[in-house]
Amino acid sequence: MVFLEQVSMRYGNDPEILRDISLKLQPGSFHFLTGPSGAGKSSLLRLMYLDQQPSNGTLRLFGYNVGRLPRQQYPLIRRRIGVVFQDFRLLDNLTAFENVALPLKVIGFPENKIRDHVSELLIWVGLADYLYNYPKTLSGGQQQRVAIARAIISRPSLLLADEPTGNLDEPMSMRLMYLFEELNKTGTTVIIATHSENLIERFPYPQLHIDGGHLTIIPGKK
Amino acid sequence: MRLLAPALPLGHDSSGRFLPWIMAFMVYIGMLALASSLALDRLAARWNSGLQGTMTVMLPTQLTPAAQNLLREKTVQVINNTSWIVRSQVIDSVETRKMLEPWLGNNLNFGELPIPELIAIEYLSTNPSNVANLRHALNALSPDILLDDHQGWLAELLSFAESLQGLAYLLILVVGAATVVTVIFVTQTGLAINRRIVDIVHLVGAPNRYIARQFQYHSLRLGLVGGFIGACMAGLTLLAIEYLLGSLSSVILPRLTLSFWHWVLLSLLPLSAGMIAMFTARYTVLRALS
Numbered sequence: 001m002v003f004l005e006q007v008s009m010r011y012g013n014d015p016e017i018l019r020d021i022s023l024k025l026q027p028g029s030f031h032f033l034t035g036p037s038g039a040g041k042s043s044l045l046r047l048m049y050l051d052q053q054p055s056n057g058t059l060r061l062f063g064y065n066v067g068r069l070p071r072q073q074y075p076l077i078r079r080r081i082g083v084v085f086q087d088f089r090l091l092d093n094l095t096a097f098e099n100v101a102l103p104l105k106v107i108g109f110p111e112n113k114i115r116d117h118v119s120e121l122l123i124w125v126g127l128a129d130y131l132y133n134y135p136k137t138l139s140g141g142q143q144q145r146v147a148i149a150r151a152i153i154s155r156p157s158l159l160l161a162d163e164p165t166g167n168l169d170e171p172m173s174m175r176l177m178y179l180f181e182e183l184n185k186t187g188t189t190v191i192i193a194t195h196s197e198n199l200i201e202r203f204p205y206p207q208l209h210i211d212g213g214h215l216t217i218i219p220g221k222k
Numbered sequence: 223m224r225l226l227a228p229a230l231p232l233g234h235d236s237s238g239r240f241l242p243w244i245m246a247f248m249v250y251i252g253m254l255a256l257a258s259s260l261a262l263d264r265l266a267a268r269w270n271s272g273l274q275g276t277m278t279v280m281l282p283t284q285l286t287p288a289a290q291n292l293l294r295e296k297t298v299q300v301i302n303n304t305s306w307i308v309r310s311q312v313i314d315s316v317e318t319r320k321m322l323e324p325w326l327g328n329n330l331n332f333g334e335l336p337i338p339e340l341i342a343i344e345y346l347s348t349n350p351s352n353v354a355n356l357r358h359a360l361n362a363l364s365p366d367i368l369l370d371d372h373q374g375w376l377a378e379l380l381s382f383a384e385s386l387q388g389l390a391y392l393l394i395l396v397v398g399a400a401t402v403v404t405v406i407f408v409t410q411t412g413l414a415i416n417r418r419i420v421d422i423v424h425l426v427g428a429p430n431r432y433i434a435r436q437f438q439y440h441s442l443r444l445g446l447v448g449g450f451i452g453a454c455m456a457g458l459t460l461l462a463i464e465y466l467l468g469s470l471s472s473v474i475l476p477r478l479t480l481s482f483w484h485w486v487l488l489s490l491l492p493l494s495a496g497m498i499a500m501f502t503a504r505y506t507v508l509r510a511l512s
Contacts, residue, residue: 049425071512072429079427089422093231102229106428150426 001027001158001189002048007057009043016055017043019213025191027157030184030222032200033193035210041193042086044210045160048191049083050074062157079107082156082188084164088147090135096122096142097131100149107154121149124179126172140167148176152183159183161192165199177203229423230416230433232440237411241441241499244404245448246455249495252397253456253488259390260484266383273372275345277353280338282366290339293364297341300359306348313340338368401495405445405502409437413510420511434507438500445499449492456488 002025009018017040025031033041046052047059050066059066061077069077082103090099097118104114122131125145135143144167151159159180165173177199184190191208194200200207204221232238279301281293294312301310313321318340353371360367413420420433460480480488 051425075424075427075429078425081427083425089425091229091419091422093234093419094229102423103426105229106423106426106432154427 001025001029001062002191003058003060004047004054005058005060007047007054007059009040009047009052010055016213018047018054018210018215020057021215023208023215023217025189027189028184028187030181030190030205031192032203032205032207032220033191033210034195034200034207034218037195039210040213041210042162044208044215045083045162045191045193048158048160049081050078075106079103079154080157082151082154082159084144084148084151084159084161086162086166086193088135088143090143090146090150092135095132095134096127096138096146099135099146100153103150103154117153118149121153122146125149125176141169141172144168145172145176148179152179155183155186156188159188159190161190163194164192165194165196173199174202228436228440229428230412230419230436230440232412232416232436235412235415237408237415238440238444241404241408241444242448242451245401245445245495245499246452248397248401248404249449249452249492250456250459252394252495253453253491254459255390255393255397256491257456257460257480257484257488259387259394260480260487262383262387262390264479264481264484266380269376269379269383273376275347276372277343277345278370278372279341279343279360280368280370281341282364283336283338293367294339294341296363297360297367300356300363301341301343304352304356304359306352307343307345309344311342313342315339398498401498402502405441405499406506409441409503409506410510412437412440413507430508430511433511434504437507438504441503442496442500445496446492449495452495453489453492460488 002023004021004023007018007021007023008016010016021044033044035041043052047054048061050061054067062080064073064077066077091102094102100118100122101114104117109117119131122128125148127142127145127149130138130142133142135146138146144164148161148164151161161180164180165176168176180190180192181203192199206220206222207218209216209218279297281290281297283290285293298310298312301307315337318337322337353369357369360369423433464479
């Protein structure tokens with residue numbers, strides 16, 4: 001599913017932010033990605049959703065060697081990945097409904113099915129009354145839920161979430177974690193970057209811990 | 223419910239605001255140039271067919287009436303004995319005056335002008351050698367007799383018409399090139415303004431052609447709107463020119479007449495402008511994103 005072999009990464013001529021990272025994630029696994037701020041958690045996620053290239057080493061996703069993959073093939077990989085961005089990255093010109101529908105539109109999903117799926121998911125995440133609101137009229141927590149819905153609407157094989165519960169209250173955080181667990185049970189590999197000790201305690205999955213550019217795996221109790 | 227709103231808000235950014243008006247101007251210029259070219263083509267064909275198979279013999283008029291009559295009779299005899307000529311007609315002074323009036327007005331004293339006596343000749347086919355023989359035979363009667371086969375004058379006129387047509391086609395090409403450059407500029411600006419959105423759409427798995435499709439249909443829409451406005455303006459201008467030239471009834475400025483198929487061809491120009499805008503935008507986006 002996700003395979004990194006001695007992967008390093010740097011931005012421009014800056015020092016390496018990730019150093020010799022080797023990692024193999026099995027399909028259907030669930031991991032937290034932890035570490036102090038600036039340790040490289042978001043950079044590792046960026047590698048995984050093909051927003052950055054490793055400066056060294058081999059990155060394989062779904063069996064494809066990303067370094068050798070033509071850029072035209074990237075969309076096919078990205079469609080199998082759901083990403084929840086820390087800054088949400090919603091399209092301000094689209095409603096909550098349209099933002100969530102976007103990944104399905106891109107793959108040419110039938111309109112009537114888009115309507116059903118998107119409405120159902122937005123209702124599930126507690127945004128039944130905000131389907132046609134624009135992101136700027138939503139609170140931070142509501143925007144985060146729209147971003148999460150967009151990431152999972154196409155039932156991705158790999159879900160990458162960067163601080164997905166950062167703006168949410170406790171009940172909604174738990175509700176969404178259960179949603180991630182449900183997805184995981186259906187075969188989705190989940191990686192959640194978080195600082196929340198509480199979350200890690202409540203859901204004791206293994207941790208990918210990054211510090212000083214190096215990765216260590218802390219086994220979980222689940 | 224607005225289910226399939228385009229991801230890129232191209233209709234709201236300022237980059238495409240002026241494109242319809244620029245396209246309208248381009249189509250207006252292009253249609254006038256094309257109409258001129260088509261009208262000239264028709265006019266040249268009319269000149270050519272009007273003078274095809276005809277020649278004119280010009281007899282000198284500085285002779286005494288008796289000598290003039292004798293020269294005319296001998297000339298007609300030579301013409302009638304020429305096998306490839308099918309018909310000839312002596313044009314009298316009244317008819318000659320009628321032909322010249324549109325050019326010189328009717329207040330002139332034609333008697334004071336050295337206007338030659340004319341004999342119109344019609345033939346089905348001939349060759350330069352036959353024409354040279356006839357000219358030789360006529361000059362044997364009088365070296366002052368002129369045989370005008372119209373070819374020199376016609377060639378100059380047709381050459382002039384061709385030059386004007388070439389100029390019109392060049393203008394169409396320049397307008398087309400300017401349209402392409404404008405659409406490229408507008409598309410690149412649109413891409414720059416919407417860079418963040420393009421990145422997000424990419425990250426959710428959209429291929430470049432998905433983004434290109436949004437730009438191409440936006441440009442097609444703007445191109446067609448602009449083309450329609452330009453076509454309407456050009457159509458009104460052409461009708462006005464046709465009306466004005468028709469009311470002048472001048473032989474120097476012929477009427478601007480366009481056939482049904484010419485109008486069909488002209489109406490394709492705004493559609494072509496839309497298609498050019500669409501394909502240019504698509505190519506620009508795909509090139510920029512690759």
